Structure formats: C-alpha cells, structure tokens
Amino acid sequence: MENHPYAPAKIEPYWQAEWREQDAFKVPNDIEILKTQPKFYVLGMFPYTSGAGLHMGHAKNYVPTDVLANFRRMQGYHVMHPMGWDAFGLPTERYAVRENEHPVQVTKRNTEIFQQQIQRIGLSYDWSRKIDTSLPEYYRWTQWIFLRLYEKDLAYLADVPVNWCPALGTVLSNEEIKDGKYVETGDPVERRLMHQWMLKITAYAERLLEDLDLLDWPDGLKEMQRHWIGKSEGADITFDIKDSDKTFTVFTTRPDTLFGATYCVLAPEHPLVSEITHPDAAAAVNAYVEESVNKSDLQRTDLATEKTGVFTGAYAINPCNNAPTPIWVADYVLMTYGTGAIMAVPGHDERDHEFATTFGIPIVEVISGGEKPVEEAAFEGDGVCVNSDFLNGLQVDDAKKKMIAWLESEEKGTLQVQYRLRDWLFSRQRYWGEPFPLAHLEDGTIVQLPDEALPVELPPIDAYKPTEDGKPPLARADEDWLKVTLSDGNIATRETNIMPQWAGSCWYYLRFLDAHNTEAPFDTALERYWMPVDLYMGGAEHAVLHLLYARFWHKVLYDSGLVSTQEPFQGLLNQGTILAESYQDTTGKYYYPHEVEQNDGKVVAKASGVSLQTQLEKMSKSRFNVINPNDVIDNYGADALRLYLLFIGPVTASTPWQDAGVEGVYRFLQRVWRLFVDEESGELNEKLTDTAGTTESELWRELHKTIKQVTEDTESIDKMNTAISQMMIFVNTATQVKSLPKETLKIFLHLLSPYAPHIAQELWHRLGETGFIAHAQWPTHDESVLTSATVTIIAQVNGKLRSRLELPAEATDKEIEEAALADERVQRFIEGKPVRKVIVVPKRNLINIVV
Template structure:
C-alpha cells in the first residue's frame, strides 16, 4: 500500500460522502445512540487544537459504538451569535453576519477534513433566521407560562464605552476593552424564572451519569438552604424588611443588621446626618463586581445609615448598617448580624466597635460557630440549636413576624443583552396595550442588517428606526419593538432538541421524533459550562416537559468533560503568548489520523496537557510500522488453513485478544491513551512474529484483520486504506467490532523472575499450571540459581504465582 497522506484522507472522505456511509437511519431507533459534542463558536477563522480534542476522540468513541451495532446520530452545528463577532465589527467595520458566515464556511471544511461521522444533513447555525425563529418561539412559550418576565436589575456599565458588560468582561473591576472602572446601572431587563425549578434541578442531579465535580458545582450554585425568614420593623417608621437565616436560634444575639447598598430602603431610611457618607459608599460599591463583593478573603466594609430596626423576638433596637458584602439580588438584600457566632459578623463588629453578645453555650473563644444550648435568650434558654430554631420561628409565625423558609442561591436567568448580534426578543410595547408578545405566525422577528454598531449607551437596535417602529399585534396601533437581544445561552439551551428535526419549517421539532431520540446518550464539552449552559439546558428541558412538548426530564444522560490542550510552554494557548497550535500544518504533513491519534495517545482525555511535536512524530512512526506489517501480509500467500497453533502463534494470539479486550474496555471509559498503548503492544507482537522462521500467512491475516478493526475508530482513513489493501469488502465500519476470547488470555507458559534476597538473578519460562512446590523446584534447579546459592543456607522460598520467586538465603 502507498504511504499514508492527506490524499488518502480525501479519497475516503469522498467515498464516505458518495455512499452516505454515516447517514443516520431514522427508521431504526431500537439501538439509536445520540452522540453530541458542544458545538463551536465561529469567532475565529479556523479550528484550533482544542476543537480537535473535543471532536476527534468523541468521533472515535462513536465509531466503535457503530461497529458494535449502534445506530449513531452525530450532528454538528455552530453557536453563531455573540459578542466577539460584534466587537470585531466595531473594531474593523466587518459586519458580524459577513464575518460569521465566512468563518462557518471555513470551519465546515476543516470539520469535514477531520473525517468525522457528522451528519451534515442535520446541521444548524444559530444565527440563521430559520433557527432563531424557534428560539423566539421558546421565549414566547416561557412568557405564556409566566416563566419569562421583565423587571429592573443592576448591570455592569462602562462609562467610557457607554455599554453594558457581562460579568465575564469585567476584570478586576475594569472594562476588559478599555480598562475603565466599571460601575453599576439599573436597567429594565428580561429574565427567565429558572428558580421555579430550583428544587427539581437539585434533586434530580444525583441520578445523572455526570462528573461528580460538575454535579457538586451545580449543587453549590443552586445552593438550597432551609431556615427561616424574619421580619424586622424600622424605628419611627411603618417600613419593614425581611432577613433569611439558617440560625434562628441566635436571634437574641443580633446586635446590628446590614442592608445591601442597592436596597430600595437605603434611600428612605438614611438620616440627613449620614446621607453624604452613605452616598459616597454606594458610589464606591458601584465600581465593584459581584464576584469581588462576595470574596471570602476580602475585608468587609460598611457605613452606618443613622437608622435603627426592632428585633422582633425581644423588641431590642439595633443599628442598620449598609454593607457591600450583602447583595440585593441574593436572598432579601438584608442580613441579621450575630457577631458572637459568625466569623464575618465578628470581624465586622470588631472593626466598627459594635456589641458582641454570646447566646449559644460552648467554646472558650468567640466567635463560636458550632451548635449548642441557647443562653441569654429569655424563655428559650436551655434549648438545643435544633429545638431553638423551631421554637423561635413558631413564636414569630404566631405574630406574623416570620416562619420557616427555604432559600436558594440560584437567581433567575437574566437573558437581555444590550447588543446587536443576537436573536431579537419577540415583544413590542404599545401605549394602549402595554407589553405585547409577537404572534407566533409573525416569527421570525428578523435582525436587520443595516445597523450602527458604535456603542453609545443604547442597544444598537434602538437606533434602527425601520426595526424599532412597528404595529401592535393586539390593537394594530403604533408600537415599538424590544431593542435588546437574547443571551446567546438561550440559543444553546435547546439546540440538542432541534438537531433530529433540523429542517422542519413548521415546528421547532416533532415531539414524537424527539421523544424517541432524546435524551442525548453521550454529551461532551468543557467543564466551564457547568453552571451556565448545562444548567440552562436542564431548565429548558423541564419547562418544555411541563408544557407537554417532551416526555423526558433531563437533556443529557451521560456527560464527559475533555481536558485542556496547553501550549508547548505548558501555558493556556493564546495568540498574545504566541503558543497556539493550528492543526492544519500537522495534518498537511502527517495526515489527519496521525494528528487525531496523537491527541488521543499524548493526553488523558479528561486531563489534557502540554503539546509536544515529538509526540506527533512518534505516532507518525507508529503508523509507518503498521504500514510495513500490512505490506508484509499482502506479499505472503498461503492456501493452507489453520492447523494447531505453534508457540509463536499462541503468543501473537494472546496479544491479539489482550488488545481487543483492552481497547474495548478503555475506549468505553474514554481512556484512549491506554487503548492505543494496547495496540502498540499488539504491533510489537506482530513484528516479533514476523521474525519467526515459519509464518502462517492465513493466521497472520486473520490477526491483522482484527487489528485493523480496533484501529479503525482511531485512524479511520488509514484503516480503510489498509482494509482495502487486504482485499476486504467496503467498509471496515460496516464490519463488526471484534470480541475477545478469554481462553486465549491464558498462556501455556509464563515468565517469572527469580530473586535471591530481593535481587533478581534470573528469569525463566514455566508452564502456567504448575503448583507452588513445582515452581519452587523449577527455581532451585535452575543453573544460575544453583550457582548463586551454592554454599548458602536457604531459609525460605516465597512464591508469587505468575510473577516471581524470592529465595531468602544466608
């Protein structure tokens, strides 16, 4: 056969396409296997090594499953809306639609050159109106069910760029684009009510075949706390506010309360004497991100409002402070402080000289944060923490001043974006009718092309009169469209539902088809999406289930996170560091299969690691060794069948079935590096066998056929070429995955090491079925061992069957 090259890649890619080899059989769903990788964002001009590491190994896993008899559905598409394309437009003047379409075309060609089994008949691109029409439909359905709503909320604001920034765009309190200090600004925005499903999102996650770390991250993000909600009144006012606490038993120890700077009460309760100081503190707080404010290592700061609240359990007057570590968007935007029994409260009280009063017995020093018996708590003295929580909340409940409450860290999903390159929100505002949803038959609300991207503090669509001015779907009067666009995570929150029915014009998906195809059987992508995309997709699936569109609870049965490929310097790849790896150069030199196999052999799939050019070269040499074995087998002919196996044939057969078992077991677990190592052992066994004086060509070809089968998922083009060279029928992927013979793994002979006082002195081959006494005799009668023990007293002989014998002698 000819040397493997990109010409062989192209030859087989064309044949696969011409014969529709990988086309999914929609009429045979008994053994369907829905395999999905998180789709790529076409912000760059081409695929990088990270894309390959996501897609190539998963395709190999799917190919093995196909050969095992599964009907594999493996689609591909592009997450094509988003900020990078818009920023590129602002910088260069190239329209996001034009740059995105160009990049998609380039990446399509690269993905096809990968030789994966992607079913391009089901491709989707999220910026295509035929896709985002159904993203808008999803918004309308959520709106109808009360799961989409609009309210005022604080956002990150860059006064220099005059634009809203996502949290990810705020670095150390500065705008990532211009290094200007970021402030906060209140804007009316759209939210999805993900908190409605908080309990189910938490309760059902343990049943998923997902990485434990990812499940733990979602649990923490959702953050369910069971406690109580307590109502405080404000002195000389009819105003009230509530706090949530998991330690109602410490209520008698409250010596102050803290409100978030954004809390609406702050302006109403701050005294004239404190107004200037409080206002300055609020202005300073606006410059901080929520992540900074929640940092556990950052020193807590605050300012006294001048007002006081009434502790509802004892009528005690306590000062109201304003503190940036309290977030208005989490809980009630207010906390009660018990410095004797909370480390944060203790540090704050010590800093500002506030009272610290013990109400729980235990510990020599304060703060004492454990459970114990209540003291200094009036009629509740002597109760345990558990008893005290219930008794105090019951007492407050009787007075309508509190009661038991479940709280969540999870906040509703803010989906408004003050950007252009996204799906328009299908809502209009009418002076007569108010907020009105666009009728379903009027979708899609298309994104206009001619828009001014220059950031001036408004959504770009707000400056496009032809888009903004419309008629009310309800009364037909004048109306204006919503100028914000949807978060791109909305587009990706349901795309796995669209793939099986990607070309439908009448529905987002056919429920009957989707209920047969979903959930996704294997989903692969980066761990950075644990608390965004993966959580959002679970929410959308559950919401659609409750609306009757799907009959399953979770979108992804099994989840794997691939690791990160680093530059050769061990650092994360970036253009600024100059350490990015482009696959194209390696593929043009070695072929795509060598590149794929290096990624799978050189790194643990879930760990990743640093790039090595030497590793690519070693895989290229491995492929050359296989070529030589195939050429050798082609040039040998024999009309004789298999007789009883010789010792060399038994040895090769052992490595044959060891490889089949090892590659199967390791690939199932996506431990591809060790799977390839098993194949390398098999190749070594081939070369050893080929050095024998007598070769059985029939047996050699039989072993080689099995080897090409287990190699095929890892090197699909090269394996097809080998398969054809051996005279086999097209295609190797239409053949069955081999099954190992357990009897072939039992060797007639085993090699054991013989030690004297812990040092290896000899190695011998013995029949595998010898008893312990027979192994001792064979060891002690070995000439080398007899010479080494001559004149010595043999005290003990220790036998570890199948491995070694240790002789203790003096």
C-alpha cells in the same frame, strides 16, 4: 513508486471525499428504520465560530467523541453524531463593526473555514444535519421556544443593575470587566439600573438541584452545579423598628444565633434606608449609598477588602429578647441575595466579626466550643448554645429547629429555603442575536407575536451601535420593521433588545434530531427515539452556565410535553486542556518558540540574549504558544494528530503538547503500513498469508488480547490511551513474526479504524475489500484463546517478590504451596525459619509466605 510509502497527504483527502460523496455517516430520519437498531447519541459541544478558527482544544474535544461514534456504529448502533455552529454573539459583531462588514458575511466566512478545518480531521459527522444558530430557519425555533417560556410566565421585565459602558454605549458582562474597566479598551464601566428581560430560572432551582442525582456526570461537576444553585435552609425573621411602625425581614441560615445578634445591616439599595435614617445621619448615609452604587458584587463581598458602613441612627428590636439593635448600612450585604437585610452575629460569622471589630460593636458568644474567645475570632463551627435563654444547652442543629418553631409560634419568622441562584438576565443591547418575538403597545402592555409570525428576522441597519438616546441598535431599523400590525388592527412597536449568546445553544442538541423540519422545532417521535444525549463532551468552562441554562430550558420543554426526558445530557465528560511551553521575560512579555534558544542549559531570547522563564500553560494566542491542528495535519496527517491527542493521556487529563510525541505515533502508523505494504514494490507484504489465523498462536493470542482491551478501553472513553498502547504491542508482535495471516490483520484493522480511520480504510481497500471498514462489524474476542495450560505464579516471602513458578493452570492451592516451598530461591529467603502463614491469591496468581 510514490504510492508505496505511507503517505497520509494522499490517502486522507481521497477517503474523506469518498465518505462525503457516498454519505457514509448519514443517519436515516425515518423512525421506522431507526427503530430496528439501538441508538447512541454522542455530542461534542459545538464551536463558537470566531475568526480565530479551529484550535487544538476543539480537536481534543471532537477526536475522542468521533472515536466513540465510530466504535458504536461498528457495534450496530444508529449513531447521532452531528456538528454545527454557535454563530450569534459579540466577537463576530465587533469584528464586523471593525471591518465594516455585515455580520452575516463574517459568519458565513467563519463557518466555512471551520467546516473545512474540521473535515480535514476526518471526523464522521452527518453533515446533512448541520445547523447555524444565526440562520432564520434555526432561530425561528429559538424564538418559538422563548414564547413557550413567556406563556408560562417564566420571562419578565425588571429593573436590574447592569454593567453599563458609556463610551461603548452598551451593557457588558461581568467577565468583560476588570477593576471597573472594560478589559479591551480600558473604558470605565458603571452600574446602572436598566429595564431588562429576565428568565425565571429560580423557579426551577429545586429540580435543577435534585435531578443532578439522575445524571452520570463527574462528581466534581455536579458539585459545582450544586454550589452554583447554592441551596441553604434557614429562616426569615421579622424585626420591628423602634419608634416606628415599619418592620424589615432578614434571611439567616443561623437562627440558632439570634440571641447573639448585636446589630443589623441593610443593603445600600434597601428601600427602607431612606425612610428610617435619623436626620442627623442622613448626610453620611446618602453619601455612602451613592458611593457603593458603582462597586461590583465581587468587590463588595470580597473577604480581603476592608469593611465599610454607616450607622443610620435607627434601632431594630431583637424579637427574642426585645433588645434594641442598631441598624447599619453596609455594602457587604447584597440586595440581590436573601432579603437585602441581615441580622449580624459577630461572634459566629467571620464578616460580621470583622465589621464589628472595625466599628467597635459588641461581640457576644452564643455557641460555645471555639478555640479562641469570640472577641478574637468568630466561631462558625458546631457547639452548644450559651447566653441564649431557652436554647441554652442545645446543639446547633436542635437549636435551629427550636428557634424556628418558636419564631413561627410567635409569628415573628418562618422556615425559609434560599438559593444563591439568581434569575437569568436575558436581554442584550446589541445586534447580532435573536430578536424577541414580542411587541409593545403604546399603553405599555406587551404582546406576544403569534407563532405564524416567526421568524422575526433581524432587520438591516446601517450601524451596529446603540442609538444616541441609548436605545439598542435594533431601534435604528426603519419603521417597516419597527412597527407591526397585530391581528386586532392595533399597531405595536417591536421589542428591540436581543437574546444573549446562550439562547441558541440551549436547545441545539434537539434540532440536530430533525434539522430541517419546517413545521416544528423537531419531530416528537424522533425526539423520543434519540434522547437523551448519551455522551456530551466539552470544555470545563461550560460546567456551570451553559449546562445549567440548557437543563433549565429542557425542563420547561418537558413540562410542556415537548420532550420525553427530564434531563438532556445523561452522560457528560470534560476533556482536559492542552498545555504548551511558553516563554516570558521578567517584564512579563511573551516570546514565540522560534524567538527562543537554549544557551548553557538556560533559555534565552535569540535577539536580545535576555534569559527567559519557561512554564507550562494552556495554549492561547496571547501566550504565543499555540499549535495549530491544521499544521500538524500538513506535516503528519490527520490519523497521526488523532492518535497523538488520544495517546498523550486520558481524555479528561490536561497534558502538555510534545512535538516529539507526534513523531512517535507517526512512526507507529508507518509500522502498521509496512505490515501490509512492501515499500519497495508497493505490492502487499510477502509475509501476508491466506492461512487461518488460529494456526499462528502467538499473534492470534495477542490479537484476542487486543480485541478485549481495545473494546473495554474505548467503551470507558477515558482509557483510549491504553487502547492505543495495546495496538502498538500487537503491531510490535506482528512485525516480528514470520507469517501474517490476512484474516488476523483484517480484524486488527477493525480495531484501528475508529482511531485512525484513513489508514485503516486504505489498507482494508488494498487487501481487496470493498465498501467502508467503518461499516464493518466490531469483532469480539474469544476468552478461550486467552487461557493457557500453564500460569506464572508470583512467589513472595514476607511480601517481597522472590521467585516465579511455572505451574499448570489447574494447580490447587496446596500444590502451589508445595511448589513454592520447594523452590530453591524461596528456600534461600526462608532460611529454615518457621513458616507462620501462607496466603494464596488464586485470582492474582500469587502466593505469599510469611516467616
């Protein structure tokens, strides 16, 4: 009896166990077997295993990728569809410190919870390939790849300004700081120069930019990467300094405006500042430089903030007209971009204009065409050069070329390409990350440890804080770990920085291909078979950094002959976010949905009666609007959760969560169930017959329509919502017909299986089939079933729908026209007016009569 109605809580765990025990989704690792079939590699971004557990955003990522994996598998592909854990990182370390536990323990627990939660969704992962970036067997190879970068001179030490929090004794990332304070504790943060490992990603800037053209990524995402790399072409121009033998170089994208340069600016950190400053100005300049040290780049370059600066008392010589040009120090110029010095053209640069206005510096027009005089607003657009000697009369583009040619001939400047992209700050002063496979000799030389010495495992230490003298936590390790004897007998001290959280995720997609290889990061033949990733899906927050870093490492591996493709991720999509209603009072305090009630159409807090504002926002703990995927599974089952996430809209769209919508797809699953199972008896539905499907024409046609649409929509990924619509239409039709051929319904179950695998498998089983429907072959539709003897022709008069005509499918244009003109309803609208034109659109079954 209990077995009769649809009971996901019963069938889902059962089939999940069967899949697991029978390795239903395991992919062979034998290249000879693999070669017999085409491959498809579909990857969802692996989760950071924080203690918060799985959230709805993960499900929105992993469900569509799973549907695609199931679909391709049924189409006869070998499908790589793996899952693993991004496990190193600061949140885990902080949690461990707070709870006085070892990060290894915390990570073990978190990853187990994640795996349990993910498995409940019924995703078809090959769990034998599971990886964990914090295990030595994995990070051994992260270190190994780092050594390949190091050998290519792509890793170097440099003094760079970092965000240092004295209270915590650690470096923080820009994202962790707001208004000069650490967001979580409010402790002040200062900028400090520190010796840090850098990766030379700028050496790959041009290729990272150009090779975007090879990728099937959304245009917006490519644009974001292009913007981040920020290529600009311009010129380096050298300025002499008056009464001095010193010179400095500026980078400008607008060499055409050199005649309009009325001052120059050095960044406060520029080494020349102290050398050229006039003694009278020294005190003011020093004070200014000190003050600017603690400002972030963002604060300094924000257009909204007032420009500040100090005149050094020194003058540069403008190379094109020998005019003495005052040199200022101002923090809106950054040492890290270009040369740390600019020529300022207030007539044609907004920030320079603002600065010049503030300090009363002359503004000169050198490009004509602005709407307002340059004294009022900078004109940054195209125009014709004026007041510029040999450039006068030229357009901006031509003027740039001519000026660069002139500078080169005078040896005062060169053509220069500049990137916004900076080298990658690659070290952290923390514990829970990959140790560097490097050591330092006493004389300061750095030695790379041999490959055989890997992995360099994290040492046990008693506290995860930096040492009292400011060294990273790893410096707390005992001498056994800290000191390493090299092959030549020398004793060296290990590097005590660790790698940043991004490191492990830069190559994990390669480790999945050969997850247990102990001789190499992965087998070359397997790499050649599987790569590139055909579809990579993840949140838009990774649109720049993770994807850029991974592309960079991949290109280095490519140059070393270790991988066969230039790019790792051929296809890529960002899933949309899930929004939910949140409730806030006027003070900004959030309320949980259960603390809220409707009162006269107003939303108020139950306890206080205070009226609340509602809004749709991204689900997040801090907004009290989170819905847990596991709660939905408890109430409706995994199949309903999966269908709902796909049905609310396109995968890439951000859509609001609606509880009632889940009930809708749940009802659909119940209707599917009742097509097969008599809920009274638990036996098969009496309407099921053994007759061939072709005899039942309406259902058979609907089936083929459904095969066609589900196939196309699943393939396109972003239309899975309409694939489900069509399956609903099929089920609605099937519910109404008198007899249901089993063959027809079995084919339908194939279509449903990638989307709702548990119910499809259970019904497949109940129809007497053995094995897994997930291994069955995907059906194809028969186009001839879809064509019919008559077609409905839409008849328009003056573009407006007036009538529908049933005509034989083979009717000619002329016959259609005659039939339309003879139609009584059409006639009413023609009213004897002369017919001026008749347009027949055969493909659309449409005729338009113009009178």
